[in-house]
Amino acid sequence: MARILAVGIATLDIINRVDSYPPEDSEVRALSQRRVRGGNATNSLVVLSQLGHACAWAGVLVDEPDAAPVRADLDRYGIDYSACRRLATGKMPTSYILHSQATGSRSIVHYRDLPEYDLESFRRIDLTPLDWVHFEGRNVEQTEAMLAYLRTQRPDLPVSLEIEKPRPGIERLFPHAGLLLFSRDYARAQGHGAAPALLQAVAAQSPGSDRVCAWGEAGAWALDRGGRLHHSPAVAPPQLVDTLGAGDTFNAALIDARLQGMDWPAGLVRACRIAGAKCGREGLHGVT
Numbered sequence: 001m002a003r004i005l006a007v008g009i010a011t012l013d014i015i016n017r018v019d020s021y022p023p024e025d026s027e028v029r030a031l032s033q034r035r036v037r038g039g040n041a042t043n044s045l046v047v048l049s050q051l052g053h054a055c056a057w058a059g060v061l062v063d064e065p066d067a068a069p070v071r072a073d074l075d076r077y078g079i080d081y082s083a084c085r086r087l088a089t090g091k092m093p094t095s096y097i098l099h100s101q102a103t104g105s106r107s108i109v110h111y112r113d114l115p116e117y118d119l120e121s122f123r124r125i126d127l128t129p130l131d132w133v134h135f136e137g138r139n140v141e142q143t144e145a146m147l148a149y150l151r152t153q154r155p156d157l158p159v160s161l162e163i164e165k166p167r168p169g170i171e172r173l174f175p176h177a178g179l180l181l182f183s184r185d186y187a188r189a190q191g192h193g194a195a196p197a198l199l200q201a202v203a204a205q206s207p208g209s210d211r212v213c214a215w216g217e218a219g220a221w222a223l224d225r226g227g228r229l230h231h232s233p234a235v236a237p238p239q240l241v242d243t244l245g246a247g248d249t250f251n252a253a254l255i256d257a258r259l260q261g262m263d264w265p266a267g268l269v270r271a272c273r274i275a276g277a278k279c280g281r282e283g284l285h286g287v288t
């Protein structure tokens, strides 16, 4: 069991399940609706806690009614959120999600109007007991400051960084993390049609890091810091039910594999297996 801190977001996800993705300017009726906690960092922590780790979240919580399901879900998994920045006013970030029953796909409209987690809050965290810190690559300036501070306090601590979206200057963060987790969206935004091309392209910017890129039903690739490329195919579930949070699950399972000292081929296979199992069920409960 490791002690893991994740810095990133929690959201309210309003998930409408529909028969199939609707055409523009149409009206459809949802088959069902769920209002649940979401957000990449907290999704990954929910999976890591089910894998037996002691998890803590550092992010922003607003004192408003939509924070209640977020807190309740974190409590359910024993995730410590005492390091959060608490705001008296504002709105929890909210995602409006269409979940297509026909394909299992999820389309997300995300609304956010909230300050990001910052260095000032991060400095209050006791870093001494931690075994791993995971960051979402969000506000570049504050994330860079937190990563630099972390290095002065705990240079030995393994750090992972998720790069999901292109953001100005995000490449500055690459040298600060030993494990870089790229998304297919980021690779495509950089003009790459496949994971290995992205991984080779970022290699020069991250000579001391291992780099990973998940690619949906094609599985995932890693280019380790020694320059070796590894691949695992995806593990298809018996029935494709819900892909929301597959990437967050994959990241969690890979962090777990690294903590266990698995080699790259075995670690990728395990992460694809757990992410595939997630795609075969609704939500994140019981994915391990």
Ligand code: ADP
Binding pocket: 183, 184, 214, 215, 216, 217, 218, 219, 220, 233, 234, 235, 236, 237, 240, 243, 244, 245, 246, 247, 248, 250, 271, 272, 273, 275, 276, 279
């Ligand atoms: P995201 O949720 O960020 O879009 P991806 O779609 O890249 O993430 O998926 C992450 C991982 O989840 C993939 O590497 C794969 O292992 C698994 N996965 C995603 N979609 C499927 C699928 N249709 N079938 C099996 N596994 C999948």
Ligand code: FRU
Binding pocket: 011, 012, 013, 037, 038, 039, 040, 041, 043, 094, 095, 108, 110, 244, 245, 246, 247, 248
């Ligand atoms: C899934 C997810 C959702 C959330 C959105 C935020 O990966 O974390 O739970 O609403 O992405 O971008």
